[in-house]
Amino acid sequence: MAAAHTDRSSAVKDSIRESARRLFTERGFEATGVRDIAADAGVNPAIVIRHFGSKERLFVLSIDAPAKWQAMLEGPLETLGERATRALLRNQRNGLPIWGAMVRASGRADIHEHLKRSVVALFAETLVDRLDGPDAELRAHLFAAQLVGIMSALVVYDDEFVMSAPVESVVMYYGRSLQLTLTPNIDPGKRQDLT
Amino acid sequence: MAAAHTDRSSAVKDSIRESARRLFTERGFEATGVRDIAADAGVNPAIVIRHFGSKERLFVLSIDAPAKWQAMLEGPLETLGERATRALLRNQRNGLPIWGAMVRASGRADIHEHLKRSVVALFAETLVDRLDGPDAELRAHLFAAQLVGIMSALVVYDDEFVMSAPVESVVMYYGRSLQLTLTPNIDPGKRQDLT
């Protein structure tokens, strides 16, 4: 029936997607040609376009990360700043680089839209319901902005100093700064000089 | 001296640079063709390359911002978090967008290098000497990362919520978060707003 052909077809699609994800991560969006992906997947260049419509769409569809990052936001709010920082540092060689590629490719309308949704929907909207106090929505968005800041340091402009700094130090400073946005009225430190 | 020839030549170069800056800012790096820039400046496409070597180099040379941003970091350290946030929000339609274009074009080696230097040299290294306490260098870099975060929200992934939020609210939350990285042991006394 159609099942056989569908299975074969989707096996090919998976194979293309996997090659795409690997190559996009390694070389970036525009340095990766459709021909390169096709060759890596062992298929003809034209069928890549035929299956995915465009190189742009293939890129978007080859990013899977969301589920993983969503998990990063779980757990108690009071220690989220620390845990999020730690999770990002842990993934700076694995999972994050594709995000760098997405930022760089965000001149393209589709990819820009996807990036926007990744940040806003995934980080900000996931969090807003759990935040207490005034301006919860704004604070969720600003938290997302701060995450993007350190992600950029790690995989967009490659700040070698941050990349090679002791994890515990980064967690201490950046984690606390994130935490201040999440829970501005609870002070994580000992010096609690609330007026 | 060679003034006559230099004047004419540099007038053309200035004209090209200005068209380039405008178009790159409006449309981004790759959506702007060398032919577009040439047409806008009223010159032949080939002389654009002849004068600047490559489109990549022209892009880097058409960014002038550094001096302006350097000024942003001046003034008392104790209120820098607030002032920096305010300055960025004020420039979200003027001066910042070219930075977004630079981020998106950072797949190119030259532009990546320029972005890195813009962030690290301009923000972090300018500040490190003025920071007190432990881990001054790391904190300077993390401060830069936080700046990049909100800049990205404004001109890379275009977080409409942040873009249209009341300036004072953003200044309050993000400014304070930045300040915590700058002066972790001094607590600004404006905390009563939050309780």
Next chain:
DNA sequence: GTCTATAACGTGATAGAC
């Protein structure tokens, strides 16, 4: 001799014919 214009090359993505 330096600056400018014309025309062409190489390469990339993609659309259409077979």
Next chain:
DNA sequence: GTCTATCACGTTATAGAC
């Protein structure tokens, strides 16, 4: 599914204008 044509791009070779 495969092959080939098309079109736009950055860039260069070559030769003319001052």
